[in-house]
Amino acid sequence: MITVLLAIFLPFIAACLVPFIHKFLTGRRIGWFVMTVPLFLFLLLLRLVPSLSNDAVYQYTFPWIPSAGVYFSTYLDGLSMIFALLITGIGSLVVFYSIFYLSEREAIGRFYTYLLLFMGAMLGVVLSDNLIVLYVFWELTSISSFLLIAFWYHRKQSRYGAKKSMLITVTGGLFMLAGFLMLYTMTETFSLRELIAMREVIAADSLFIPAMILVLLGAFTKSAQFPFHIWLPDAMEAPTPVSAYLHSATMVKAGIYLVARFTPVFAGHAVWFYVVSGVGLLTMLWGSVNAVKQTDLKALLAFSTVSQLGMIMSLLGVGSLAFASSESAHIALFTAATFAALFHLINHSTFKGSLFMVVGILDHELGTRNIQRLGGLATIMPITFSIALIGSFSMAGLPPFNGFLSKELFFEAMLSLQNANLLTLDSLALLFPIIAWIGSIFTFIYCMVIVFQSFFGKIPEPFPGQREAHEAPIKMLIAPLVLASLVVLFFFFPNILGTYILGPAMVAVYPQFRTIEGLVPEIHVWHGWNMPIFMTLGVIIAGILLYRFLGYWKGVYRLGFLQWTLDRLYNAFLTFGERVGTLVTRTYMTGSVRDYVAYIMLIFIALIGIGLAGFQQFVFDFSNDAPVEINEGLIVFVMMCSSIAILFARSRITAIILNGVLGYSIAILFVVFRAPDLALTQIIVETVTTVLFLLCFYYLPEWRTEHKSRSTKWRNGLIATASGIAVTVVALLVQGHSLYPSISIYYETASRLAGGLNVVNTILGDFRAFDTMLEVLVLFIAGLGVFSLVKLRRKRGADQTEEK
């Protein structure tokens, strides 16, 4: 399917082109080129939406490493479509916004290259069917996120944040890969489609729980779930368009995607429910409580993103209970939770995206995003204020904004746990809605903080900005305005979204419940005086009261146990790792080349030793040995003596002559062993070598006796002896075991095949002529090296470059 392939590869191609096009479209104008990519893809994908709601799917498979079960297979269904639309849609707006956000002085080309790289990788994640391909794209999003966070790499905080996000998400990704491999051992397939079909096989396997936990670890690290959320606030060092795009709308939702994708595989098991919804709810509470105390608007939004992601995660957990239910009425009750999750996913992207853009505008216009230095901007920046109001109130769950609808669905889903009689939930059924409710109150409070502390109250004196504050240019306001209008639009027409976008996605998550009544529920703005509406009213009342008296209870945050943060744990762990690593490395990286040679030899000996230790048949077969005649024995004896004598040679000339003795003795041995060609070559080569030695010897200083300590001598001697023994033992064993017949007989047909009578020559010149040619090449290269080392000199007063 060309559209899907295009969606994945077009951003990558564009990323490669950006540096070149940037030469013609200088400055920020390159942004217009970049924007066409997501916009085009968005429209292309939108065209497929109607067919998806008719149960069509788009599949394409291309063999990549078929022997390992890795196929480049893409798959577009309802669930992928939601994410793909978010990636391309929000992507277009963010690129548009960034054109005016970034200053001309920045490295704009680099920025857009990274952004497109991310876009392609993220589309790859949601459109791949093969788990290995998914994993590759998954890590690619981590890398591009790393590059974007460190965009202002001269700042220490940026580098810290980038490294932190990379370490946490990539580690999670590795766990996820381990989970995928476990799934492969169970099912022999990496295809998601086939995994879903083999649900029963997986559930029966003993690796079911480990694989599930590992996959969830990948999802939790990526989606900043407690306790891995600590990277997200530090990722806010990235330029604001990046925060709006990667760290609220798309990348952090990859974990949500993964959980939703794997729901048909793992859901139904109690562990899945407890972990997903438990961690989700805890994250929601933790994020919202921490958001209230932030003074930096971006940090506040980061914690609010953490909290909202937790909320979506917990909904997916509740939604998984549908697989454990038998009554169809209950099934619909729980699938509604997943519906709410997907609905809120879209809503969150709209209102959080617009809020980030608003904060970016404040930062851009005033030079600060510290709440304590902001105030009274409602009259100065009315449009910005309106957008912030819409975004915040939607996040707080107030009508008439889309956040209200999904918040109601959220409460409803949490309350539906009372019907989950399949799991032992009696007390939890009460606990879950209460935690959700408390989390929502804090959400409400920080939303009020955004609106009232930065836009109302006194205008602080002196005013933070260098120039007089005024409304942002309309070009910057267009993108957040589009998102804000979507926030309102989705409130009034939620069911268009429900039918065309969410419906197909629900079928993708619940393939076996496609016929169930109410899988895609109608969203009503008003559904009578029921429990959720009372909970919302409670949130509003409690929230307003707590916000009003924020000054009185804010001191709570200074309590000891809240001061203790996971950040410190992370930092301590990192410092510890670095220190231990340095310590260990220093002990063996001595910087002395001789030590490294010794390591190489020791490892060689150890490997052979281990190999021999597991070897059972020590057969030394001497029966085939040829007889030794006296003259041969004499030559061997001379060689042994002269080689050992080299070690004790006082002067260089003795050593060189002894080496010559060795070489010529070998030539004699070659004669004895019926190898005339070898003997001839050996004599020539040995002569030339000796001459060379003597030549160099003329230029080199007299060698000094080595002042080695006794222990070094012993160590070297031991290593040398052990190597000698290892080689001898292996060689003797080989002679005792003839596993394969010799292939040399073949070459005795040389006269017929190669037309030569000297077998050795035909091997070199005909059978293995290429080897010989390359050997000549080696000789040639060595000759060139010798020539240049002898002849080429740096000219006096010339530059560092060497020239003849």
Added chain:
Amino acid sequence: METLITLLVGVLVAVGVYLLLSKEMLRIILGTAILSHAIHLLLLTMGGLKKGDVPLLQEGAAEYTDALPQALILTAIVISFAVTAFLLVLSYRVYQESGRGSELRGQRDE
């Protein structure tokens, strides 16, 4: 005969490795040369020694010695010569440039 040569190979390897571990460049070069001698002998021994006649077909012998190791060794001799020559000239040049003798220096003084 094979056993004897194998023992010789062991001695040569030990000597070569010991020389490789020393400081002086010339000793190291000698070490590589001796190691290659050892390996040539080892290769030849693997094919069996004195098992037949010279591998020249016009001799018309009943059995020939294994020609394959001989071809391998012929290649190896030439290559090891190239390596030795290069190393020698390298140490010569190092001495010329640094005037410090042909000792390899590490960070640690022994």
